[in-house]
Amino acid sequence: MSSHLSDLCTTLAWAPFLQPAPGVQHWWWLLVIPMALGVSMAYKAIRVQNLDQWPMAVAKMTLQIVAAVVGIAVGLYLLVVVLLPLLPAE
Amino acid sequence: MPATSNDTTFRPLGAILGWVFPGLGHIAGGNAKRGFCAMAGVLVLFLGGLLVGGVDCVDRKEDRLWFFGQAGCGPIAFAASYANDALLKSGEAAPMIEMPSYPGQPEVFVSSYKGLAHANEFGTLFVFLAGLLNICVLLDATVRAPSSDAPSTGRRAGEGASK
Numbered sequence: 001m002s003s004h005l006s007d008l009c010t011t012l013a014w015a016p017f018l019q020p021a022p023g024v025q026h027w028w029w030l031l032v033i034p035m036a037l038g039v040s041m042a043y044k045a046i047r048v049q050n051l052d053q054w055p056m057a058v059a060k061m062t063l064q065i066v067a068a069v070v071g072i073a074v075g076l077y078l079l080v081v082v083l084l085p086l087l088p089a090e
Numbered sequence: 091m092p093a094t095s096n097d098t099t100f101r102p103l104g105a106i107l108g109w110v111f112p113g114l115g116h117i118a119g120g121n122a123k124r125g126f127c128a129m130a131g132v133l134v135l136f137l138g139g140l141l142v143g144g145v146d147c148v149d150r151k152e153d154r155l156w157f158f159g160q161a162g163c164g165p166i167a168f169a170a171s172y173a174n175d176a177l178l179k180s181g182e183a184a185p186m187i188e189m190p191s192y193p194g195q196p197e198v199f200v201s202s203y204k205g206l207a208h209a210n211e212f213g214t215l216f217v218f219l220a221g222l223l224n225i226c227v228l229l230d231a232t233v234r235a236p237s238s239d240a241p242s243t244g245r246r247a248g249e250g251a252s253k
Binding site: 015016017018019020021024025028031034035037038039040041042043044045046051054 | 203209216224
């Protein structure tokens with residue numbers, strides 16, 4: 001309870017653009033979504049032939065980037081936690 | 091690449107305006123909708139970075155290598171760096187904190203609003219990506235034919251070609 005109250009107070013005292021956003025230290029991995037969205041918006045703005053296709057192209061590329069990052073994360077997890085411990089110690 | 095024309099004449103004014111503000115090169119060239127789309131993408135990254143990391147994530151003195159990429163955003167990146175100097179490093183916005191230092195070394199003070207760890211890393215990365223993508227956008231503005239998007243607006247492909 002006191003932890004939630006502390007988090008609430010921290011958020012209410014936040015000065016946007018001056019201070020780092022509260023909670024980022026815990027939820028930093030979710031930032032891949034706005035990052036992928038911004039990259040897709042700018043990239044597809046200069047790549048699509050017809051701008052009517054822009055929203056769908058942005059959504060598709062955003063999902064592709066997020067899926068690729070999740071895939072790399074799963075692959076590295078399997079490599080480090082599952083495969084590497086199976087190797088002989090010597 | 092131009093959408094409806096083969097006119098790929100190099101237009102340096104598009105690059106200059108695109109650097110002055112993201113998307114302005116396309117808007118000035120008659121491709122307003124494309125310019126606003128590009129502007130939205132670059133500003134999502136730029137403002138998102140400042141929101142996540144604060145203005146401390148743009149620092150042309152302490153993070154010079156990152157700033158080379160961030161400067162691709164144009165004057166807004168320099169304004170953010172100036173705000174960092176004027177508000178945070180001067181102690182104007184928040185009290186300064188003394189940092190641990192070696193005996194005999196001068197005392198070091200930093201702003202209590204200084205970004206650390208993930209917040210600073212992601213903020214810096216967001217603004218850096220905004221700068222790199224704006225360079226792509228302004229390069230596109232130099233070779234895209236003026237008003238090349240206009241024929242496709244309000245009309246589907248194949249419509250109105252002949253009567």
